[in-house]
Amino acid sequence: MTEEIIIAGFGGQGVLSMGKILAYSGIMQDQEVSWMPSYGPEMRGGTANVTVIISDERISSPVLTRFDTAIILNQQSMDKFESQVKPGGTLIYDPNGITHHPTRQDINIYRIEGARLAAESGNPKIFNMIILGGFLKVKPIVKIENVEKGLQKSLPPRHHNLIPMNIEAIQTGMNHIETANQL
Amino acid sequence: MIDIQDIIKPENLVYEKSSLLTDNVMHYCPGCTHGVVHKLVAEVIEELGIQEQTIGVSPVGCSVFAYNYIDIDWAEAAHGRAPAVATGISRLHPEKYVFTYQGDGDLASIGCGEIMHACNRGENIVVIFINNAIYGMTGGQMAPTTLLGQVTATTPYGRDAKLNGFPMKITELIAQLDGTCYVTRQSADTPGAVRKTKNALKKAFQNTRLQKGTSFVEVVSTCNSGWKVTPVEANNWMRENMFKKYPLGDIKDI
Amino acid sequence: MAEVKLMKGNEVIAEAAIRCGCDGYFGYPITPQSEVMETLMARKPWEETGMVVLQAESELAAINMVYGGACCGKKVMTSSSSPGISLKQEGLTYIAGAELPCLVVDVVRGGPGLGTIQPAQSDYFQATKGGGHGDYHLIVLAPASVQEMNDFVDLGFELAFKYRNPAMILADGVIGQMMEKVQLSPYKPRWTEEEIEKISGSWALTGKKGRERHVITSLELDAHRQEDFNKKLQAKYRKIEANEVRFEKILCEDADYLIIAYGSAARICQKSIELAREAGIKIGLLRPITLYPFPTQAIAEMCGQIKGMLTVEMSAGQMVEDVRLAVNGRVKVEHYGRMGGVVPTPEEIVEALKNNFEL
Numbered sequence A: 001m002t003e004e005i006i007i008a009g010f011g012g013q014g015v016l017s018m019g020k021i022l023a024y025s026g027i028m029q030d031q032e033v034s035w036m037p038s039y040g041p042e043m044r045g046g047t048a049n050v051t052v053i054i055s056d057e058r059i060s061s062p063v064l065t066r067f068d069t070a071i072i073l074n075q076q077s078m079d080k081f082e083s084q085v086k087p088g089g090t091l092i093y094d095p096n097g098i099t100h101h102p103t104r105q106d107i108n109i110y111r112i113e114g115a116r117l118a119a120e121s122g123n124p125k126i127f128n129m130i131i132l133g134g135f136l137k138v139k140p141i142v143k144i145e146n147v148e149k150g151l152q153k154s155l156p157p158r159h160h161n162l163i164p165m166n167i168e169a170i171q172t173g174m175n176h177i178e179t180a181n182q183l
Numbered sequence B: 001m002i003d004i005q006d007i008i009k010p011e012n013l014v015y016e017k018s019s020l021l022t023d024n025v026m027h028y029c030p031g032c033t034h035g036v037v038h039k040l041v042a043e044v045i046e047e048l049g050i051q052e053q054t055i056g057v058s059p060v061g062c063s064v065f066a067y068n069y070i071d072i073d074w075a076e077a078a079h080g081r082a083p084a085v086a087t088g089i090s091r092l093h094p095e096k097y098v099f100t101y102q103g104d105g106d107l108a109s110i111g112c113g114e115i116m117h118a119c120n121r122g123e124n125i126v127v128i129f130i131n132n133a134i135y136g137m138t139g140g141q142m143a144p145t146t147l148l149g150q151v152t153a154t155t156p157y158g159r160d161a162k163l164n165g166f167p168m169k170i171t172e173l174i175a176q177l178d179g180t181c182y183v184t185r186q187s188a189d190t191p192g193a194v195r196k197t198k199n200a201l202k203k204a205f206q207n208t209r210l211q212k213g214t215s216f217v218e219v220v221s222t223c224n225s226g227w228k229v230t231p232v233e234a235n236n237w238m239r240e241n242m243f244k245k246y247p248l249g250d251i252k253d254i
Numbered sequence C: 001m002a003e004v005k006l007m008k009g010n011e012v013i014a015e016a017a018i019r020c021g022c023d024g025y026f027g028y029p030i031t032p033q034s035e036v037m038e039t040l041m042a043r044k045p046w047e048e049t050g051m052v053v054l055q056a057e058s059e060l061a062a063i064n065m066v067y068g069g070a071c072c073g074k075k076v077m078t079s080s081s082s083p084g085i086s087l088k089q090e091g092l093t094y095i096a097g098a099e100l101p102c103l104v105v106d107v108v109r110g111g112p113g114l115g116t117i118q119p120a121q122s123d124y125f126q127a128t129k130g131g132g133h134g135d136y137h138l139i140v141l142a143p144a145s146v147q148e149m150n151d152f153v154d155l156g157f158e159l160a161f162k163y164r165n166p167a168m169i170l171a172d173g174v175i176g177q178m179m180e181k182v183q184l185s186p187y188k189p190r191w192t193e194e195e196i197e198k199i200s201g202s203w204a205l206t207g208k209k210g211r212e213r214h215v216i217t218s219l220e221l222d223a224h225r226q227e228d229f230n231k232k233l234q235a236k237y238r239k240i241e242a243n244e245v246r247f248e249k250i251l252c253e254d255a256d257y258l259i260i261a262y263g264s265a266a267r268i269c270q271k272s273i274e275l276a277r278e279a280g281i282k283i284g285l286l287r288p289i290t291l292y293p294f295p296t297q298a299i300a301e302m303c304g305q306i307k308g309m310l311t312v313e314m315s316a317g318q319m320v321e322d323v324r325l326a327v328n329g330r331v332k333v334e335h336y337g338r339m340g341g342v343v344p345t346p347e348e349i350v351e352a353l354k355n356n357f358e359l
Helices: A015-028 A075-084 A114-121 A124-138 A144-154 A157-176 B034-048 B062-068 B082-092 B104-110 B112-121 B170-175 B191-209 B231-245 C009-019 C035-043 C059-071 C082-097 C124-128 C146-163 C173-177 C193-200 C223-243 C263-278 C296-302 C319-327 C346-357
Strands: A002-010 A032-037 A047-055 A067-072 A085-093 A108-111 A178-181 B054-058 B073-076 B097-103 B125-131 B180-187 B214-220 B249-253 C004-008 C024-027 C052-055 C076-080 C102-108 C139-141 C166-172 C179-183 C247-250 C257-260 C283-288 C290-292 C308-313 C332-337
Touching (some): A015 A032, A015 A047, A015 C004, A015 C179, A032 C173, A047 A075, A075 A085, A108 A124, A114 A124, A114 A157, A144 A157, B034 B062, B034 B097, B034 B191, B054 B062, B054 B082, B062 B097, B082 B097, B082 B112, B082 B125, B082 C024, B082 C052, B082 C059, B097 B104, B097 B191, B104 B125, B112 B125, B112 B170, B112 B214, B112 C059, B125 B170, B170 B180, B170 B214, B180 B191, B191 B214, B214 B231, C004 C009, C009 C146, C024 C035, C024 C059, C059 C076, C059 C082, C059 C102, C082 C102, C082 C124, C082 C166, C124 C166, C124 C290, C139 C146, C146 C166, C146 C179, C146 C223, C166 C173, C173 C263, C257 C263, C257 C346, C263 C346, C283 C296, C296 C319, C308 C346, C332 C346
Parallel strands (some): A002 A067, A067 A085, A085 A108, B054 B097, B180 B214, C024 C076, C076 C102, C102 C166, C257 C283, C257 C308, C308 C332
Antiparallel strands (some): A002 A047, A032 A047, A108 A178, B180 B249, C004 C179, C139 C290, C247 C283
């Protein structure tokens, strides 16, 4: 199994940390992982993206232009990455702020109202965990218990009290992802 | 008839060369201030008994070969970088006495950044600054401290503020930095001045022992070769012109 | 088994430095490697191992602090990225000229000038051919994974002290910024004063006690003596070239064509090789791990088997010159590169293969 994922959105949306939690979860089930971010002045406010690869085998290139899954959280990222999903691949997006919805017919497309759900919960910080939940619903490549272990590894101990809330957010995401185009 | 053996008896000894000065013949021009200051540095290190704990950093300039004359461990730094090299040594040998020995071109021009920041960090080092208002080794070009109107190889019509800017009182700038504990300007043109400079150097090395931060000792100096005058004329010119711009005395002592 | 962590290449440099018993790090912030010093400052190794970490006022100062620390026989290092490494060339030629050991990490970004902050390999010439003035070489290690970022810190220091020569880890923005699994090395204590005396006692500045004074300098006004010193340096480089070449071969046994690439480009090329082999092209990869000394012999030996070689670099073609010298006209050698911070895709490399060798 090899899953090549791009997560792309605004800086500050938790794009990089979502990728990191996913990568850590892969390690927890003894897989190879890589996490390659865009970096530089664009980090806050501008666009941010990260390529995460989880594989049973040694990972060759950490830099890719074709993805099994694209998780897209703003319009700029939609414009850039919709075309980079492999035929038969998966595109997951938050429709909030999206004016040009994806049109490809050769990929699976899912919608998740992450921003709205996070705002309704009163805690906008769990946005990225809701999105991660949606992803894990359609691509269950890592087990929830390994995500929990990954959170324990990647969060400093003083934040471990936040783990149940994060797991709950993942469940919320799993319950609210909707199919927009099914092959 | 007195025999030579009677003269060189220990009880007749009134002056001797510091044991830390090597027997290498100095390359400095006759009349140069470097030789006197080298002697003082050697004497101070010897008198404080810190030869085994002292590491010197020599600059680029006339005193590039300082390591040939004082019998301690030395590193030779790139032009202007001695304070950074001394920082590296001092941080890794915090118990040692580390000093730089730099001229005006090295310290105030190309190494202006390094000296400012080493002093600002309060590196526990001694800086010995020989200010003779000229680049000696490269053949007498203008230095940051060259006086207005002073003729050098690159100011053949005299230093002109419009063209070359103003003489730089870097020691006063250094004194503004909180990392420095002792900033003084001395000279070596009379026996009294030499004694004062020696006392200043001794205080500076004692400050290192007390971990007080950076001690900065400027010695207003002559370069009779670069100035194209005799040694005596050089001393007179220094007193008449340089002391006005660079007045002697302690600027800071805390 | 050592604990597996998920870390950025830059963070691993910092962690590996602490663990290998490094005595001092002197740095200046520059993208894309600022995490090295940030990680060190957050880790506070001065409380743990006694390692000194200092933010210098400039790259010039940082490398000269390294020079000062290296003079003392201590394990000292710095890190920077391309424009900063250009500033450090002055210090590096003095360090090479004074035959001092130290470690320099260069997380390369696109140039020339201020350039971009994106990954590049356009500083190969600067790293492997000296970089500053005078006839000298750094020992250059090119990591292709976060794990090698860990491993090469210790290896770099080992080689630096073995040959009294500065060593460089030549990474790039990809290797510095990406996170991968890494097994950190076990802790080694910093050298004691007695150990330093044993290893570097014949030259290090430790205070003149019961011996002749030690002088660290690269100055010699007598041309003939300076030539003699240069001959000694060159003899050392021949020894390094004979003993320290490191490279990796992937899928070369049955290969008709060969890609030669290092660092992150080598990783991308591994994907290209997967794609090319799916299309029936028998291709292998030779990855130089040491860029100086360069695996000249290993490349020359491939000439009998290989119909064509393609170097892939994130540059206009720098390493390709060394490959052509190794091949010496026996096989067609072509270059494919992207510049200025653009990272080539695995697919375009396959296209370049097909176009260059009419496959």
